[in-house]
Amino acid sequence: MERLRREDVQLRRDNKAPTRREVRRQQLTEAVTEEFAKSGGTYGSPKIWITLVRQGWRVSVNTIAKLMAELGLIARNVPPPARADPARETAGEPGLRAPRLHRRGAGPGVVRGHD
Template identity: 80%
Template structure:
């Protein structure tokens, strides 16, 4: 606020008295704060602003407040995430959004390529898994029972019918 009042005087020729009255502060407050040195809190805040700006620039503008906060804490700063977010908002620092990778193939966007080889991939029967060949004779009995109950099974590899015996 002191800087604003001083700037009005130097740039626009408006007296300190008029500027103080317009901003609602006393002239005594202005003259007191005009020459005072910054407090420890103000100095710390200024250093924090510089650290946030530096971390943001080092990341190439990709880090948001949570990640910058983590990096500042690792450097020894005692600060909250919300303070970092507030500083970034004041400085106008916005992290880039993560762009999700989009798949290259999308069904239904264009017609399928013509089949110049003219292969026929139609199935003769539904895909049924052939029973495993267990080493245990008790399991093989149950498999034979399953084949006998269903009557017919199809092998995946040859697409030929296997009849129960």
């Protein structure tokens, strides 16, 4: 019986056609990178999973997370736009603070109605 060398076994593996699993994984990789690029790099694995499931993919959210980690796709955190706090400004003049009525009469020695 002839002994197989490690190099021969590796050559035989390299010359085989890719398996269905490998083909599907490659297609999934392309779909994930495409959705990530479409989102501008803001979607994480849960949102990408939702979009892929809506497209008809049957895949776990954990598989998407693992694949994104392998590819180095990290969603960047985009802060929400700044909003003016209506409690801090008066209606007439922007930038002026409203008086803090809840602190009026507070302090040591001040007798309140419930004391």
